[in-house]
Amino acid sequence: MKTEKLFVDADKSDKGIISRAARYLQKGELVAFPTETVYGLGANALDAKAVNRIFEAKGRPQDNPLIVHVSSIEMAQELVLDDLSDYKWLVELLWPGPVTIIFRKARKIPDIVTAGLPTVGIRFPSHPVAQKLIEIAGLPIAAPSANLSGRPSPTDEFHVIEDMDGRIACMLLAGKTLFGLESTIVDLSRGKPTLLRPGPISVERLKTLLPDLEVPEFVKAEEKYSGPALAPGMKYRHYSPKIELILVEGDPRERYKEITDFAFEKNSIILCSRETAHLYPREIRRIVLGSRENLYEVAANLFDALREPGEEFERMVSESFPESGVGLAIMNRLRKAAWKIM
Numbered sequence: 610m611k612t613e614k615l616f617v618d619a620d621k622s623d624k625g626i627i628s629r630a631a632r633y634l635q636k637g638e639l640v641a642f643p644t645e646t647v648y649g650l651g652a653n654a655l656d657a658k659a660v661n662r663i664f665e666a667k668g669r670p671q672d673n674p675l676i677v678h679v680s681s682i683e684m685a686q687e688l689v690l691d692d693l694s695d696y697k698w699l700v701e702l703l704w705p706g707p708v709t710i711i712f713r714k715a716r717k718i719p720d721i722v723t724a725g726l727p728t729v730g731i732r733f734p735s736h737p738v739a740q741k742l743i744e745i746a747g748l749p750i751a752a753p754s755a756n757l758s759g760r761p762s763p764t765d766e767f768h769v770i771e772d773m774d775g776r777i778a779c780m781l782l783a784g785k786t787l788f789g790l791e792s793t794i795v796d797l798s799r800g801k802p803t804l805l806r807p808g809p810i811s812v813e814r815l816k817t818l819l820p821d822l823e824v825p826e827f828v829k830a831e832e833k834y835s836g837p838a839l840a841p842g843m844k845y846r847h848y849s850p851k852i853e854l855i856l857v858e859g860d861p862r863e864r865y866k867e868i869t870d871f872a873f874e875k876n877s878i879i880l881c882s883r884e885t886a887h888l889y890p891r892e893i894r895r896i897v898l899g900s901r902e903n904l905y906e907v908a909a910n911l912f913d914a915l916r917e918p919g920e921e922f923e924r925m926v927s928e929s930f931p932e933s934g935v936g937l938a939i940m941n942r943l944r945k946a947a948w949k950i951m
C-alpha cells in the first residue's frame with residue numbers, strides 16, 4: 610500500500626491538509642496523526658472493520674483494547690453510559706490533555722475496540738492537529754500508539770515512517786511530540802478511581818482532584834508486581850529496544866561504577882542525565898536524556914533514545930530517575946523496556 614504523507618504545521622493546523630486525512634478515516638482507512646503525547650494510529654471507532662485494520666497494521670494482539678479519541682466533552686458523552694456532568698469538575702480540568710479516563714462503554718462502540726470489555730478509555734487530546742482531525746472527520750477515533758507492537762511509541766515523524774510506511778493509507782506528520790510518553794490512564798469505572806498507567810499528568814496532580822485515587826503497586830512496573838493486570842495491554846512486552854537494555858536502579862551518583870562496568874562489557878551506550886554525564890569515561894558513548902531538574906525533558910527524549918541505538922552498539926545501560934512527578938512514568942517505561950534490572 611502506498612502511504613500518503615502529509616506534513617502539517619503543529620501550530621497552524623492546516624485545514625485543507627487535515628481534511629484530506631479526515632476523508633481517509635471516513636472511508637474506513639487508517640491515518641497516523643500527532644498528539645501531545647505520542648503519535649496515534651487512528652481509525653473510525655464506530656467501524657469494526659476499520660478498527661480491525663489497526664490490529665493488523667501494528668501486529669497487535671486482539672485482547673489489548675484501544676483508546677477512543679474525541680474532540681469535545683459532548684462527543685465523549687455519546688460513547689459512555691456514565692453521566693459526564695457528574696464528573697464535570699474533573700473532565701473540564703483534565704481535558705483536553707494527556708489523560709485517558711475509563712468509563713462504562715455505550716453500546717455503539719464495537720467490541721473489537723474494547724477487546725470485549727464493558728468499559729472504554731476516552732481521551733480528548735490537546736494537540737491542535739489531533740483535535741482538527743477528529744472535528745473535521747466528525748467521528749470518534751480509536752487509536753493506539755502508531756508503533757509496531759512491542760516497539761517504543763513514536764515521538765517523532767521519522768519513527769512513524771519507520772514503523773508504518775506502506776502499512777497504512779495516510780500519515781499526518783508534525784515533527785516531535787510534546788510530552789513523548791503516553792497519556793496517564795485513570796479508571797473511573799470501578800469503586801475507587803484507580804491509576805492504570807502513569808503518564809505526563811502526575812499522581813501528585815491527580816490526587817489534588819481525586820484525593821482517594823488508588824495507585825496500585827504495578828504502576829511502578831517493578832518485577833515483583835507483575836501479577837494480574839488491570840489494563841489488559843500491560844502483560845505484553847513493551848518498548849523493546851533492538852539491543853539489550855540494562856536498567857541500574859538507584860541514584861547514579863552512587864552506582865556509576867556499576868553502570869560503567871556494564872557498559873565496558875560490550876560496545877554500549879549509556880543513557881544518563883546532564884548532571885551525571887561527567888561520571889562516565891569519555892570513551893563510552895552517552896545519550897543525555899535531559900536534566901534531573903526537569904524530568905519532562907527526560908520524558909520527551911526517552912523513546913527516541915530507546916529506538917535509535919545504531920548498528921554498532923550491542924547494549925544500552927540506563928540510569929534511573931526519581932519516581933516523583935513524571936518520573937514515575939519514566940521509570941514505568943524504563944522498567945518495561947529493560948531486559949535486566951540491576
Ligand code: TXA
Pocket residue numbers: 644646647648649650673674675676709711723726728729730732752753754755790791792793794805839840841842843
Ligand atoms: O497517549 C496515549 O494514550 C496514546 C495516544 C495515541 O493517545 N495512545 C496509547 O494507546 O498509548 P495504546 O493502545 O498504546 O495504549 C492504551 C492502553 C493499553 O495499555 C490498554 O490496555 C489500555 O490503554 N486500555 C484501553 N482501554 C482500556 C480499558 N477499557 N480498560 C483498561 N485499560 C484499557
Ligand code: MG
Pocket residue numbers: 753754762
Ligand atoms: Mg502503545
